[in-house]
Amino acid sequence: MSNIEKLIATKNFTSEHHRGLVGLIFVGNWIVSKHQQFFKQYDITMQQYNILRILRGQHPRAANINTLKERMLDKMSDVSRLVERLRKSDLVERKSCEVDRRAVDVKITAKGLQLLKTIDGEIEKLDDCLKSSLNDKEVVQLNKLLDKVLNAY
Known part of the structure; x- marks a missing residue:
């Protein structure tokens, strides 16, 4: 079995x-x-972490809600709600886009960048589930197999 x-x-x-x-x-x-x-x-969710990482990659530029939606790992996320929760925690700031008043620009704050820096020091713990069970060659094989499955769709 x-x-x-x-x-x-x-x-x-x-x-x-x-x-x-x-x-x-x-x-x-x-x-x-x-x-x-x-x-x-850290009092955040995986989806909020994903948004913070996307914004750090954009920093110092802002990202709009659609950009965040496109780049999210969890495509079912309610990005506007997640951004609002991050704003209330002072991890991001949002304001109306100067070019298109209907759009919203979102930027990571210094507090958000500091939180990511703190998490960066601990995040490797999450890799342990693969590191402890698969060697380097097996991880490469796993990644190729996952890509193969994804390419079928």
């Missing part, structure tokens, strides 16, 4: 492809859970 079969207490996979898909979903959810636990200590 494989680990995935033990963890979800089933042997009822219709094929190895089905088993692989269930395994990906299970591992993906497990990794998300680890990330949620990690970011809780």
Whole structure:
């Protein structure tokens, strides 16, 4: 019996492809859970962290809401709501775009940059789940396989 079969207490996979898909979903959810636990200590979510990283990459330029939506890892995120929560925590500032008054420009604040600097010093802990189980060659193979799956869509 494989680990995935033990963890979800089933042997009822219709094929190895089905088993692989269930395994990906299970591992993906497990990794998300680890990330949620990690970011809780900084009082932000994974999605808020993603926005802060995007804004740091744009810094000192602003980004608009559509740019953030396009670059988010979680495409289902309500970016406007996430930005508002970050604004209330003084991690970002938002203002009407000078070129298009309907658009909103978002910039990371010094406090937001400092938070990311703090997280940068600890973020490697999240890599441990791959580092402790896969060697360098296996990680390269994993990345190629994931790219292959993504390229099919």
